[in-house]
Amino acid sequence: MSIVEGFRRSLPLADHARGKRLAVTCQYKCANACMSPECNSSQNETFQEVASAALSRRALLGLGAAGAVAIAVGGLRGQTPLSGPGSAGVGGAGAAFARPVNGSLPFDPIAPVNRFVDDFVVPSGYTWQPIIRWGDPLFSNAPVFDVNAQTPAAQALQFGYNSDYLDILPDPSGKTGVLVNNHEYCNPGIMFPPQADPADAAERQRRGDIFKAAQGLSIVEITRRRTGQPWSYVVDGTRNRRITVETVFELTGPAAGSDLVKTAADPEGRWVHGTLGNCAGGTTPWGTILSGEENFNGYFAWAADTPEQKRYQSSASRSTETGWDTYDPRFNAHDPAYVNEPNRFGYIVEIDPQDPNSMPRKHTAMGRFKHEGANVIVAEDGRVVAYMGDDERNDYLYKFVSKNKISGSRKKNLDLLSEGDLYVAKFAGNSPAGEITGTGVLPSDGLFDGSGTWIPLTQNGQSVVPGFTTEQVLVYTRLAADAVGATKMDRPEDVEPSPKTGKVYLALTNNSARSALDEANPVTGNRYGHVIEMTETAGQAGTTFGWSILLLCGDPAVFANSYFAGFPRELVSPISCPDNVAFDSAGNLWVSTDGAPSTIGYNDGLFLVPLEGAERGHVQQFLAVPREAETCGPVIHDREGMVFVAVQHPGEGGSFAAPTSLFPDYGRSQPGDAPRTPRPSVVQVYRA
Template identity: 35%
Template sequence: MENDAHKSVAFDELINKTISRRNILKSGGAIGATGFLGGVSPLVGAVTQATSLMSFKQVAANAMDTITLPEGYTHDVLVAWGDPIVKGGAKFSTTNTAAEQVTQYGDNTDGMSLFHLTDANGSLDESRGVIAANSEYINKKFMHTHKGEAMTADDVKKEIAAHGVNVFEVERNKKNEWKVVQNGKLNRRLHGDANDFVMTGPATGHNLLKTAADPSGQMIRGTFNNCGNGQTPWGTYLTCEENFNGYFGAPEGTQMTAEQKAYGLSETGFDYNWWQEEERFNLAKNPNEANRFGWIVEIDPFDPSSKALKRSAMGRFKHENAALALAADGRAVVYMGDDERGEFIYKFVSHKKYVEGDRAHNMTLLEDGTLYAAKFNEDGSGKWLELTYGQNGLTKANGFEDQAYIMVYARIAARFVGATTMDRPEWVACHPSSPMVFCTLTNNKYRGEKDDQPIDAANPRAQNPFGHIIRWVPENRNHTSSKFGWDIYAMAGNPNTQTGAMAGSANVNADNMFNSPDGLAFDMDGRLWIQTDGNYSNEGIFAGQGNNQMLCADPVTGHIRRFMVGPKSCEVTGITFSNDQRTLFVGIQHPGEAWPNAEKDGVPRSAIIAIRKEDGGIIGS
């Protein structure tokens, strides 16, 4: 959400600092200069001068099995896979059952948000809150004592229960240390087997969502592969269903439809083989079950009895995260990425307008609206292409049955209208006080190799093993505008092993280099936080880049500085701040060796860490 407080960047100053996109790159990886529309100046280019936003000393890349932070910072493990989070929850053990996992924090933590509670006077309580956090998938070799080789019915139930969303209260003591309130009245698990989900919007009750178990086509069982997230100004949590296709298969064999193929569904899936015990994952018998996943899901963290709402108006694809801004006229605008090579960036604009203080009304904003897919032109201009039945050729004559069909198969609609295929669009982040939007493009081995993924200005590097970050500003600074101007903020790379475009953009150097930008978020002062999920081999073209990491960047100067390095084998993902910005919560997903207490626990465990300054100061400053 845009926030008028903390106006650290004056937008007029930003757009007056003009350089071409060609100057951003060290060599000819981009075409032309980036211009804004309607007389607005080009985006500021990336340069490497110092920044006033960041005062911490950069940490060096490394391959250690620990958390590395700048001098003066420390961290605590807040919660890890298997920790009890509901009243009476079981303690972690490698022999925990499915029934015990339902009471515990799920596996492979990912996107998260902290919502502060209020005190007896109705004021914001800086020391109490509720966290909603995703558990994306499971590590089969750690989840079972038999390493997942001889699955039982309870093993399948346990894996399903380890997915989903964790909601739990937290509190901070006088030492600025946060702890889980295990008996918190708001604590609950919304897992892959929970009957807590209702479909809303144009796809509700459509034939594509009906199953034998749910002939209404609106009462959904479970959520899984919950990747990134979003947070609304009315105090709800948006969880994003990503690689849902991997849980489905057709063991008897079945011919996949064109629509199923467009979403990566196959006979074998990702070898979860849940269909052996749970028939709903068998595509031959339940072809519509997969259509009930791949959505943005809105959760009220303050009401443990409430249903979670799957928002079909926002489209079905492999949702990475959801970045919400309020437009000048009060409509909610949500930017989203579809995390697969050659897929698209989307924008949802609500029909209704936000009303301050009317939470019941605001919780209907995401039920209805217009979905768009982005087209990035070579000259630095862009356009949002409407995905509405009857518009842009989306008619029955062209195979689009109705609006529900377009939402269920948003990928097919976006491709039909000519949106730009991108290099795995992942997290999107909106600047807190300026209408700038950033998106990580993690990597794409097919760029320049497949006919539908040619090298272009927005994706200028063949095969793109390192990834890049793109940004745009809407015409007239209006998030509801159909036009925007864009440029490339950073090209990740390795100047030690590569030359030309593969070395990275001018703001990437031997000291701060990284690959595969993934998580992305702004703090209230306008610092841009970049998390990576890439190649941590430290070999070949990735030599010297070390483990996955989190960097901090200045969106005006382009300056990038490494803030944290994660333990071996992990992905650094998920980020949220306390309201006073004195605690930064970060997720450490799939650590592979001894972190944090593998010797004691028997296995490494995914966890959320709470980072703080030893002097109690603001993170990053």
């Protein structure tokens, strides 16, 4: 099926309404994973079963004024705040939103923004502007973006599409730096005008090649006058680089060179063209960028007729949304010469943003699954530990511990993720079974908590899973984790250790298919998601941990089972579908969301969550992204009074002829009288 035919076909909106996304987002972002048979058919226990109502509910404290939610509408885009000091908001008086004393970025939380509002909303005293947008030229030989005159060659020299993971890395001077951004996937319905002749194979291939150039990563130099001032990007910056579906990557680790990753084009199994589905990521202590290859499976036509294939692609696919399989043989895994090509994707990618001539790498030692990202912390013994989530319903949480220790040699540190041990998490609740009734009553210890174990999949670089070779563990990691009894989770996405405390925070976006609820919890699945706080009990590289639920998300006005670390629920900002997390200099947690419009009726946003003292659990909304957009990133430079986010798929539900968002240009004209179109962008928010 061509990309045009795929876009025009009927989309199952009703089924997706039960989840968190627009149907078109599911189609292009994850190949309708939630509509397919579940990949994980193992008998492993789910998190709900082990914690048994670890989602047990605190008794309702009273809705009060939370039922009268203020809706943010109107205003001058990027300048007029929707709530301010002393203004009414969620829970009533603005005084309920007093900023935490341990934060260095003062703001008055905004009211939630109705999902039909096409606006980027920031607090009083702040303003916003894009740093860079889809199509902006990175090099002087690139044309000015014209949505009606796109070519693969132009896109390879321009900023990519659908921004996701983001970091802003200032140089020592603070006046220059580098911006790094992932580009997860493409949506033809709002990128191009309808194809005049759907049977025109040459035009389909041209558009498909634009997709190849629009994905991957962008590395862009930035500059500003002084610290705290907004950044501008630099055309022809010496570090500027585009990484695309055609960029050559080196495979590292034990699975490199194995028969499982060899193809006709790469009989050595050591060199891969391109990276796909780049979602979240992380920045290492030695300054490199880690990018997670997430929904790679939808880019391949493959048979799914073996247990290994089914665990990564639950059903057979004769064609792809991109159409690449019709003219590029490596995306047709039905061809025996390329049956292993999907095995070359689904890894953590490492890129050096300081060296535009360096070859990026894929680390097989860190396992293969739908990586949301990876975030690294240095353990007590000097080894480095990376935490990773597998973003699929009922899949697992992992961590990687390096063999070698971090050193003063950046060159040696570049090899730290090539060797080490891979673990998967098993959770257990600690309350008597009789106290976990699913009725909404807290167990006697007053917490949703327990303990856990990191089960090894490899030790000393070798498989410890019976019946699996080392290469099989690292290429078919999901099956190895099934075999050792890992705990099924509700779509583990971003996992990050706090640089202040070492505690680990896991965003579980949702799982609308989850059941086993009773009358006191009448929700047909975890639509709103939750956040878990984990404490390593034997050191960061150890194999035991404690855990508790920090947030059970939702709109308290309608979801009585929501929980916010014990903070009064009638005083928090509604939050749904936590996706990415970050920290400020004081150790506060920041959470970005992906799915609030479909679940609680508000645009997605960025939220502050204090982790200590009386304000612990006090969720406060900092910004809201435009209609149908997802909040990605985020980056918190609170000492400068700045916050950065990537705005992904604004106006996703519209069409080229009838856009539902005009972010970020809104009323500004475009070259050649081109129609206005939404453009995924990196945005900076700063004090006005």
